[in-house]
Amino acid sequence: MLKFIHHISVIACALLTALSTNQAQAADPYNIDVVLPLTGGAAFLGKGEQSALQLFQKLENEKGGIHGRKINFVFHDDQTQPQTAVPMVNQIKATNPVVVLGSAISSVCNAMAPLLSQRGPVNYCFSPSLYPKSGSYVFSSSISTKALAQGLLQYFSDKGWTKIGLLTSTDATGQDAYRNIQELMKSGKFGKLSIVSEQQFNPKDMSASAQVQRIKGANPDVVIAWSTGGPIGTVFKAVKDAGLNVPIATTDGNMTYAQMKQYAEFLPKDLYIPSPEWPKSDLLKVSDNVATAKKEFFDAYAKANLKPDGPSTFAWDPALLVVDALKKLPKNATTEDLRKYLANLQGFAGINGTYDFKKFPQRGLGPDNVVVTRWDPKADQWVVVSKAGGAAQ
Secondary structure, X not given: OHHHHHHHHHHHHHHHHHHHHHHHHHHOOEEXXXXXXXXXXXXXXXXXXXXXXXXXXXXXXXXXXXXOEOEXXXXXXXXXXXXXXXXXXXXXXXXXXOEEXXXXXXXXXXXXXXXXXXXXXXXXXOOOOOOOOOOOOEEEOOOOHHHHHHHHHHHHXXXXXXXXXXXXXXXXXXXXXXXXXXXXXXXXXXXXXEEEEEEEEOOOOOOOHHHHHHHHHOOOOEEEEEOOOHHHHHHHHHHHHHOOOOOEEOOHHXXXXXXXXXXXXXXXXXXXXXXXXXXXXXXXXXXXHHHHHHHHXXXXXXXXXXXXXXXXXXXXXXXXXXXXHHHHOOOOOOHHHHHHHHHOOEEEEEOOEEEEOOOOOOOOOOHHHOEEEEEEOOOOEEEEOEOOOOOEO
């Protein structure tokens, strides 16, 4: 009898130990590493993306996290430097994560990609200027530079703005835009349009006055100024000083409230920015599922007494896609499981549109997801002025 009781006690203890272990494991957070420029020249992007992820983390944890585990984004500051990001990513890889999010700018993402593209972990870069190889472990956020530029050119054509001045920075962001705009102009899709002056500037330059004056001398109908952060402020100031009173278009990398406030004294009167479908607009027709995703996004920001802008969206949808995938995959899902899941995903509703990774590998969005916006300083928001794809309203 005593042996029987002892045997039962041993079994009970084992069961309690197993239960306690399982509960402890279930309570462990699901850590997701995020590489971002929290200092340095691109900190305006990194901090906005960090804020978005913190709001997303709170929202998803209120829903139960990933298989009962709270999500915990672990942030690593790359200081806007590729040479800082590389050893950092190697250290992260040593912990065998399933996924790494970030970074925010193309130069850092391009440095990270070779470390992750072939064997993982899955990397979701927040820069639209990255072009990962189809089938790789690297994905790129939002709308590609080429698709954004295509939307702009379509809008210009519809508005009758046929003479274009082009000013791009000499860094990776500016050169990506330069190549893609040149390709689009040679594609035959925009035969009515012509580039009457193309200029480049070093983003470290204190002035872009000479380039802007040359563009002004060519009498353009509209100017594309493609750079991000402080350099675009240098361009905007040169435009005002030159008295160049034509519409100015730039990348959605500048779609930030901080910049609109900082550059308010010399912002172009007519400032156009191409964007995915996240802005609020009664004119923009989206599916019910996309509308629901957008409402959840805007509600999360409203509860925090914040207003979302471009950087918010670069981080939100990648986090949404990855977390939703990890919820649906088994608890022990591998980086290969996640890569395959995303690569085959279709019909997923995010704030930027409906994703189709089979049609647009490694990105999920294409030219039909682009809208053109105009900054309205009185309303303090970007107003959608085009249909999806860039056609003028």
